[in-house]
Amino acid sequence: MKNLGHRQIAAIALATFLLLMAPQLLKVTQIRMLNEIAYFSLFAVSFNLLFGYAGLLSFGHAAYFGLGAYTTAILLKRMAGTPLLLSILLGGMAGAIGGAIIGFFCVRRKGSYFVLLTLAFNQLLWAVAWKWRDLTRGDDGIGGFVPKNVDLGILTLHMASTETMYYVSCAIVIILLLVAWYLMKTPFGNTIRTVKVNEERAAFLGYNINFSKMLIFTVASFFAGIAGSLFAVFQDFVSPNVMDLKMSTEVALMTVLGGTGSFLGPVLGAAIFVYLSDWISSLWDRWEFIMGVLFIILVLYLHQGAIGLIPKKIRSSFKN
Amino acid sequence: MALLEIKNLQKDFSGLRVLFGIDLAIEEGERHAIIGPNGAGKSTLFNLITGKYTPSQGKIFFKGHDITGLLPHRILHSGIARSFQITNIFRSMTVFENMRNAVLSKRRIPYNIFSSLSRVNGIIEETERMMSLVGLLEKRNDLAGELAHGHQRALEIGLTMAMDPELILLDEPTAGMSKSETLEMVWLIEKVTERKTLIIVEHDMDVVFRLATRITVIYYGKVLVSGPPEEIRNDTRVKDAYLGQERVMDAVRA
Numbered sequence: 179m180k181n182l183g184h185r186q187i188a189a190i191a192l193a194t195f196l197l198l199m200a201p202q203l204l205k206v207t208q209i210r211m212l213n214e215i216a217y218f219s220l221f222a223v224s225f226n227l228l229f230g231y232a233g234l235l236s237f238g239h240a241a242y243f244g245l246g247a248y249t250t251a252i253l254l255k256r257m258a259g260t261p262l263l264l265s266i267l268l269g270g271m272a273g274a275i276g277g278a279i280i281g282f283f284c285v286r287r288k289g290s291y292f293v294l295l296t297l298a299f300n301q302l303l304w305a306v307a308w309k310w311r312d313l314t315r316g317d318d319g320i321g322g323f324v325p326k327n328v329d330l331g332i333l334t335l336h337m338a339s340t341e342t343m344y345y346v347s348c349a350i351v352i353i354l355l356l357v358a359w360y361l362m363k364t365p366f367g368n369t370i371r372t373v374k375v376n377e378e379r380a381a382f383l384g385y386n387i388n389f390s391k392m393l394i395f396t397v398a399s400f401f402a403g404i405a406g407s408l409f410a411v412f413q414d415f416v417s418p419n420v421m422d423l424k425m426s427t428e429v430a431l432m433t434v435l436g437g438t439g440s441f442l443g444p445v446l447g448a449a450i451f452v453y454l455s456d457w458i459s460s461l462w463d464r465w466e467f468i469m470g471v472l473f474i475i476l477v478l479y480l481h482q483g484a485i486g487l488i489p490k491k492i493r494s495s496f497k498n
Numbered sequence: 499m500a501l502l503e504i505k506n507l508q509k510d511f512s513g514l515r516v517l518f519g520i521d522l523a524i525e526e527g528e529r530h531a532i533i534g535p536n537g538a539g540k541s542t543l544f545n546l547i548t549g550k551y552t553p554s555q556g557k558i559f560f561k562g563h564d565i566t567g568l569l570p571h572r573i574l575h576s577g578i579a580r581s582f583q584i585t586n587i588f589r590s591m592t593v594f595e596n597m598r599n600a601v602l603s604k605r606r607i608p609y610n611i612f613s614s615l616s617r618v619n620g621i622i623e624e625t626e627r628m629m630s631l632v633g634l635l636e637k638r639n640d641l642a643g644e645l646a647h648g649h650q651r652a653l654e655i656g657l658t659m660a661m662d663p664e665l666i667l668l669d670e671p672t673a674g675m676s677k678s679e680t681l682e683m684v685w686l687i688e689k690v691t692e693r694k695t696l697i698i699v700e701h702d703m704d705v706v707f708r709l710a711t712r713i714t715v716i717y718y719g720k721v722l723v724s725g726p727p728e729e730i731r732n733d734t735r736v737k738d739a740y741l742g743q744e745r746v747m748d749a750v751r752a
Contacts, residue, residue, distance in 0.1 A: 363615055
């Protein structure tokens, strides 16, 4: 952190201040929206680790989001007394384990075969969530599992408060975004980019292609799992919808909307997506239509995504 | 024991037989050129040794270990590195990043997550040393895809050499080069492969006779003859193989 410029420090300070003060400045509905943006940001960034960094297009990324959501929900419901943070961490682990197993098979195929395999596994898990009623309660869903108070030793969180939820989500998401950002700066992150740029040359320079892809698949699934857990805790309700095809396409949409070429693009994309879908859906029932049109326009005319609208000068001052 | 030993190596591509049983032994320290008319199977042989393809039959031994059918990265780490006939580099990365990719892999730390890329000990120095070895130090911040052809070829060789291999396979290193570029490349190859074992596929006979201490001629998927350069130069079978092709070419032109 030594090499941060004055402007970056100022920007970080301002952002921190705004995030801390938001509950004082905003209405409850708006805080709820920020909360949604928080976990969808993490979800979209995890999608972009695969798509933007590794060049792997997954059409089944909701599977790991769903694994995280169900794991947290079932743990809290069936084993009351499980610490909340532990249940969120285990949600991430469930996503990672699912990602490692499914990734093991998917990375053995390329291009459209890879995409279709991710989709097939997603549908498989969705069907399990739908049919295994003893565990998941099928389409009735699982609800009412978040404890009222969480004792962290130094302070007690009142989970019914939107404000508390907001701070919990924000803290976890920001920590994990920093972890993901740091990972991409290590030799591991470099390996992921290298394999994307030229797989054959990488293999003949001693890089294990399938293993590298499987690792990033697992890492991305871990973050998706945590995002899903946060979703479950925030909604206090989980149904098969958390891992349906719509969720898988929406995360792709958010990511491309924001821009796949930079780390923070997907965060911007998640913010725009949540805000727009809330606003447009209050105007018209068929809001997905407008979102679809918007998506098409963006892909056709704004290759860098929404982040491309921010002047280069400002963006480059955030690069590190 | 030979460093590399190839026994009865065969390759079929769904019915099309390219190699009909190659036997070859490469001794340590040898500079071995493989020549032969187009389509003789030279590149296929390279691709089998380095793991791009799996042989249909036969065995490959490196330092006495069976490496037949291993994945490319396993073969690389056993000590065999190759360059490609068609330049194969990380085009959207800088020269520095290209070379660093090789150095990171050679150091066996591609999955390190405990230090930032810029702070891994000695990585920058080693990358710079390799760049200067192939004369690309001043180009360090240029995108590899935007380099001149000759520099791209040098980078290709540099990536291969950065792995510090015991056995080097160069696939037509002077492909598409002018006379003067070729001279520079030969000089570079002599410099970087000093005291190493080298197998080179090359069409330019000047290059072959300048570099090689032994030559193997492959003709229609078989070893036609193998021996020291002088022997090959005067071998009538070799002349027939090449002249035969020229006669065919003449017939096509006529």
